[in-house]
Amino acid sequence: MPVINRIAAFADEMTEWRRYLHQHPELGQQCQETAAYVVERLREFGIEEIHEGIAISGVVAIIEGQGDGPTIGLRADMDALPITESTGAEWASLNEGKMHACGHDGHTTMLLGAAKYLAETRNFKGRIALIFQPAEETGGGAELMVEEGMLERFDIKEVYALHNMPGTPVGQFYTTPGPIMASVDTFHVDIKGVGGHGAYPHETRDPITAALSIGQAMATIVSRNHYALNDLVVSVTMIHSGTADNIIPETAYLGGTVRTFDKDVKAMVKKRMAEIVAGQAASFGVKAELRYEEGFPATVNAPKQTEFAVDVAREVAAEGKVIDDAIREMGAEDFAYFLEKTPGAYLFVGNGDTAGLHQPDFDFDDATAPYGASFFARIAERALPLGDA
Known part of the structure; x- marks a missing residue:
C-alpha cells in the first residue's frame, strides 16, 4: 500500500474530522473555532506543547522526537472562502455564505493525520512544528506569522506544504524546483471627469471612455x-461606473491583477501602468490616479528541499505518479512568505475528478487525505532519521 499502514487504518477517522471542518468554515484570520477543534484533536493525540493565538487564530504544535535534532515545519492552511455552497453533501457548510471551496479543510485534516501518527510513533529525532495557519485566502496569515517571528521562535530550519489539485488523480503529486507559483499584485485606477447629459457628450469629460482606453492600453x-x-x-477584472443610460457619470474605476515571477518584470509593469494612466488621462482631459498594491511574492521552492520532497512523495505515491518538473502556476500562495525566510518546498497532491477550486460545488476528496498525511509523516521521518534509518 502506498500510504503508511497506520494512517490507512484511521482513514475513516480523518474523514470525520474533515467533514466536521467542512461544515464549520471560517474566514480570514478569524478561524478560532477551527483552531479550537485542531487543538482538541492534538491534545487527544498526546501532544503537550501547543501554542495558540499566533497570527490571531493560528496554532503551532511541537512534537518532540527521540533525541536532539533540528526542527522541521509542516504547514496547513485553515481558512475558507465567502462562497455559498452548492454541493448538496450531507456535510455541507452550516455557515451561510461560507464554504471550504479550496480544500483547506482537507489540508488541515492531512496535517492532523500526520500529527496523530507522529505523536504515536515518534520515529524521528529533533522536533516537528505543526503549523496551522489562518488567512491564506484573504492574505496576511503567513506574512503575519513571519512578522511575529514564528520561524525564529521555534527555530524552524525547513518547511513543507501541500495543496490539493482537482483534475489530478488521487495519489499523484507534482511540483518543481524554483518558482512554482506567481507573485500577485492588485492595481486600482480612479478616474474623475465631468459628468453630464448623455445627449450632450461634448459638454462632458467622459470617464468611461478614458477607463476603456486605459484598460485596452494595459493589455499591450x-x-x-x-x-x-x-x-x-x-488582467483588468473590474470596471465600475454609471447609474443610468442617459447620464455620463463623473467618475469611473477599473482594477485588476498582475502575476509574474520576476521582480524586474513587476517593476516594468508598475512603470508602464503609471505612464499609461497619466498619458490616457491627459488625452481625454480627465484626472486619473493609479494605486498599485504589492501582494504575495512568488512562491519559490528551494532546489535541495524540493528534490528531497519529491523523493518522499515517490515513496507514498503509486509508481510513476510524481512529476518533478511541473509547469509553474500563475496562481499565488502566501506560503511564499515562509519560503522567503526558510528553505522548503510546496507540492500539489491530486484531488481526483472534482469541481475546480473556488467553485461552489467543489469538495475535497477524502481519499486524498491518507496520501497527504503519509507524505507529511515521511518528511519528518526521512528528514530527521533515527540512527541509520
Whole structure:
C-alpha cells in the first residue's frame, strides 16, 4: 500500500474530522473555532506543547522526537472562502455564505493525520512544528506569522506544504524546483471627469471612455512591453461606473491583477501602468490616479528541499505518479512568505475528478487525505532519521 499502514487504518477517522471542518468554515484570520477543534484533536493525540493565538487564530504544535535534532515545519492552511455552497453533501457548510471551496479543510485534516501518527510513533529525532495557519485566502496569515517571528521562535530550519489539485488523480503529486507559483499584485485606477447629459457628450469629460482606453492600453503591456518567454499576466477584472443610460457619470474605476515571477518584470509593469494612466488621462482631459498594491511574492521552492520532497512523495505515491518538473502556476500562495525566510518546498497532491477550486460545488476528496498525511509523516521521518534509518 502506498500510504503508511497506520494512517490507512484511521482513514475513516480523518474523514470525520474533515467533514466536521467542512461544515464549520471560517474566514480570514478569524478561524478560532477551527483552531479550537485542531487543538482538541492534538491534545487527544498526546501532544503537550501547543501554542495558540499566533497570527490571531493560528496554532503551532511541537512534537518532540527521540533525541536532539533540528526542527522541521509542516504547514496547513485553515481558512475558507465567502462562497455559498452548492454541493448538496450531507456535510455541507452550516455557515451561510461560507464554504471550504479550496480544500483547506482537507489540508488541515492531512496535517492532523500526520500529527496523530507522529505523536504515536515518534520515529524521528529533533522536533516537528505543526503549523496551522489562518488567512491564506484573504492574505496576511503567513506574512503575519513571519512578522511575529514564528520561524525564529521555534527555530524552524525547513518547511513543507501541500495543496490539493482537482483534475489530478488521487495519489499523484507534482511540483518543481524554483518558482512554482506567481507573485500577485492588485492595481486600482480612479478616474474623475465631468459628468453630464448623455445627449450632450461634448459638454462632458467622459470617464468611461478614458477607463476603456486605459484598460485596452494595459493589455499591450504583456504583448508589447516584455519578452514573450517571461511569464506575465495583466488582467483588468473590474470596471465600475454609471447609474443610468442617459447620464455620463463623473467618475469611473477599473482594477485588476498582475502575476509574474520576476521582480524586474513587476517593476516594468508598475512603470508602464503609471505612464499609461497619466498619458490616457491627459488625452481625454480627465484626472486619473493609479494605486498599485504589492501582494504575495512568488512562491519559490528551494532546489535541495524540493528534490528531497519529491523523493518522499515517490515513496507514498503509486509508481510513476510524481512529476518533478511541473509547469509553474500563475496562481499565488502566501506560503511564499515562509519560503522567503526558510528553505522548503510546496507540492500539489491530486484531488481526483472534482469541481475546480473556488467553485461552489467543489469538495475535497477524502481519499486524498491518507496520501497527504503519509507524505507529511515521511518528511519528518526521512528528514530527521533515527540512527541509520
